[in-house]
Amino acid sequence: MKRDDQSGLAAGGNKVRKLEYLLGAAAAQGCDCVVTAGAAQSNHCRQTAAAAARLGWPCHLLLGGEAPGRPEGNLLLDHLLGAKIHHMGPRRQGEDLPALADRLRAQGRRPAVLPYGGSNALGAAGFVHAMLELAGQCRTAGFAPGAVVFASSSGGTHAGLIAGGAAAGWHPRLLGIAIDKDLAGEGSLAERVIHLAEATASLLGLPGSRSAEVELHTARAAAGYGVVGAAEHEAMALLARTEGILLDPVYTARAFAGLLDLLRDGRLQRARNVVFWHTGGLPALFCQELFPLPPEVRAED
Numbered sequence: 001m002k003r004d005d006q007s008g009l010a011a012g013g014n015k016v017r018k019l020e021y022l023l024g025a026a027a028a029q030g031c032d033c034v035v036t037a038g039a040a041q042s043n044h045c046r047q048t049a050a051a052a053a054r055l056g057w058p059c060h061l062l063l064g065g066e067a068p069g070r071p072e073g074n075l076l077l078d079h080l081l082g083a084k085i086h087h088m089g090p091r092r093q094g095e096d097l098p099a100l101a102d103r104l105r106a107q108g109r110r111p112a113v114l115p116y117g118g119s120n121a122l123g124a125a126g127f128v129h130a131m132l133e134l135a136g137q138c139r140t141a142g143f144a145p146g147a148v149v150f151a152s153s154s155g156g157t158h159a160g161l162i163a164g165g166a167a168a169g170w171h172p173r174l175l176g177i178a179i180d181k182d183l184a185g186e187g188s189l190a191e192r193v194i195h196l197a198e199a200t201a202s203l204l205g206l207p208g209s210r211s212a213e214v215e216l217h218t219a220r221a222a223a224g225y226g227v228v229g230a231a232e233h234e235a236m237a238l239l240a241r242t243e244g245i246l247l248d249p250v251y252t253a254r255a256f257a258g259l260l261d262l263l264r265d266g267r268l269q270r271a272r273n274v275v276f277w278h279t280g281g282l283p284a285l286f287c288q289e290l291f292p293l294p295p296e297v298r299a300e301d
């Protein structure tokens with residue numbers, strides 16, 4: 001297991017890798033505050049707030065939905081991290097980012113505007129680095145994974161891993177487990193990953209990646225984003241009770257449930273080494289709406 005849930009910055013997660021590049025560039029360009037958008041329980045927004053705190057920058061978050069009576073999970077941490085929170089109701093996809101950035105510029109600020117999920121070519125560059133890191137660790141350990149399995153949502157993680165594999169000349173099967181049924185804007189997740197992988201390779205001056213290799217297991221996404229069902233509960237309980245490792249209800253539980261599907265139906269051979277990339281998300285466990293500790297997970301006696 002690759003433990004990006006231990007990546008540092010306020011409960012960890014995969015967005016730290018993207019933020020290293022996104023905010024590094026923003027600092028070099030003289031920015032002095034950051035704005036981004038996401039769902040109320042966005043891990044990306046919570047990690048952005050933490051990174052901004054490290055830089056000493058104000059952080060504005062445009063979050064979907066209404067202000068809850070009692071903030072929980074990631075939203076609670078956003079408050080603790082000092083983010084300026086704007087609850088946007090139905091405008092949940094960052095529609096108002098340009099207007100907010102204009103308002104800040106009119107006040108003399110220089111905002112860094114980060115895309116939804118931190119997923120543009122520069123953010124994905126963090127996962128090129130991550131893939132090179134994994135290749136090096138596997139080489140040192142004498143471990144040859146047949147497949148790397150991970151949650152795929154806004155596509156930056158997946159795209160960076162593809163571009164990084166091409167850069168390293170290292171080709172374990174990259175198997176994304178789709179988390180969202182519908183994506184904002186045009187195109188499928190696979191198309192978005194292809195475009196982003198190519199843009200990332202071109203930004204870094206790397207050889208282009210072979211787009212035919214985008215492999216996605218989409219069946220688990222059918223239930224809808226953030227709908228935590230029996231398969232996710234099974235995955236969370238299994239990892240917690242056999243390894244003492246916590247998955248999050250929205251992303252990594254679904255990704256691990258997808259991995260179990262593939263093992264059970266033979267699409268992944270049990271004999272092959274598999275790396276599960278744990279992308280984080282811990283705070284969502286402490287959001288009642290997402291994880292109310294359902295009867296099937298409750299341990300009594």
Ligand SMILES: *Cc1c(COP(=O)(O)O)cnc(C)c1O
Pocket residue numbers: 013014015043044117119151152153154155156157158248251252279280281
């Ligand atoms: C954002 C996120 C992902 C998905 O990463 P993308 O680059 O958006 O595809 C997976 N797991 C967790 C916990 C996340 O927060």
